[in-house]
Amino acid sequence: MPRTRIDSRPVGRATARDSRLYEVMDLMLDSVGDPLALGSLAASASYSSYHFDRIFRELTGFSAVEYQRKRRLRRAAHLLRHEPDVPVGRIAQDCGFPSNAAFSKAFRQQFAMSAKEWRDGGWRAYMDAQVGRESDVSFFVAEPSNLAALQAPYCPPEPGSIAARVTVRQLPALRLRYQRFFGQSGAALSLACNAFICEHERAGGVARGTSWYGVFDEDPGFTGEREYCYDFGIADDTLDDPALGLRVLPGGMVACLEFAGEWPRFRAMYEDWLEQQTVWRLDATRPHIQRVQRGAAGDDGWQGWLALPVKKR
Template sequence: MHSEIASSRTAQRARPGARVSRLYEAMDLMLGSVGDPLALKSLAASASYSSFHFDRIFRELTGFSAVDYQRKRRLRRAAHLLRHEPDVAIVRIAQDCGFPSNAAFAKAFRQQFAMSAKAWREGGWRDYMDRQVGRESDVSFFVAEPGDLQALLAPYRPPPPGSIAARIAVRSLPAAALRYRRFFGQSGAALSSACNAVIRQHEQEREHAHQLAPAAAAAARAWYGVFDEDPGFTGAREYCYDFGYADGGGGSDDPALGLRLLPAGSYACLDFHGEWPRFRSMYEDWLDRQALWRLDSTRPHIQRVERGADGRWRGWLALPVKKR
């Protein structure tokens, strides 16, 4: 049965279309209403499906029912808040994440993370991240060259203290419309290969249409990777990762691409060129060591990359932050 689901999900990724794009929009509605009751009928209607067909297609695409998917996202949002909002009461976090009672939240949280919310807040999150998800789970390597297995498979190593923090600047980024392909259940080398396949296809199409040299085609576009949750708390099977490019207003003929708005706001940004820093290093060397900013869990993590004139990738990582 598992292999049948995996085959179905692989087929969905290989032949996405307007149907999948509508499901993307429904999923984004779910993300934006984590604290609200799940109205499956309304979600199905937003994607132009009956409740039965919506849940069946949703399960084919993600491997989870819509109800289970939303429950897991609520719990990860709660885990996020427990780590980054230490002054907010646990009962308040449970309510804000859509749980009807503290008892229901406590039971669900323990089932998901194998510890109490209190233990998680007191540092259990770090053990969970290392043990259950793994040090290689950080999605910052999504666009590393597929042949560079040494970089893709290298375990996380903390940077020298202060070396990442010294390079971070908090900037106000404008909103941006993104045309994207969504990937489920892929991480590490698999995700890198999938994103590179998108880039290569785009470069070939541009070269054919505009008679551009490959290097010129590559340099003509910046690419964005977007992750809506803490990379360290989400296992590979539950990854939901958006990869694409800024929409210039001309639209797209590809029905496989979704359209989402990256929200404006304050972001802690780390510039890079010819290296692959990880979000985790930004958390540990900067976010956890300063007192002015905290993570804003309502906005996504963003990476922007493009090829420089020297052929190497350059860009920035951006953590959404708000003042304490």
């Protein structure tokens, strides 16, 4: 399926090479707990193993082995934070590590602490010091003239203020035509998504007020800009553009925060609602989803919702 890469250059269509590599990246995420067979991955992209590893490094900045190792460790970090009753050894196994010793060494190298220290609260210090707020902006279509809210330091909400607005609901599956943004976050990503919307509004066929969706498959608090992978697009029945990627967002239970004329962040939902829960916990097998649309107030009146995938404890 064709996909689009966005970087600091103007918006443009993906090359066939990038499209194939993005498909491999998705395959790696879906099989994060399985052994990594470089030959099979290379063959799926129609490359030799040597050529595949070279061009994969050009696109991502990492070898395929290193990229998958980082994804496995982020998945483990995610589970350690949100699945406190699952033994560390089970998480290591589910994330593709051959032994507890191998996992312990790799985890400490990546996060500068043990898995136990991480689970006991070390993840919060890592998120604040190593990743920072740039990877926790949850509203990605700000107007170029109104970036102050995105660039402001994160301020925790008043206790209970976000939780009071969260509702748990069943979200249906959705077919999405999307453009992939890789290696970008924060204000740059916000502006790129805004430009993507404006491009399709100007071209016709997409009315102002149409719903747009952003999808992030990992914990946004643990992923730095170089590895940030974000899909942004529109429902398949709204825009039939074969130049865009096509994916199906799985249905399921989500914790939903609706907003209008404000700039909410997933972090506030995590801290004010999710971490206080006795009934629900995060479902790491499904993505974070955001829906945004222009409100009646015009360019600055954005509205929509944030959705955390959840499951019963």
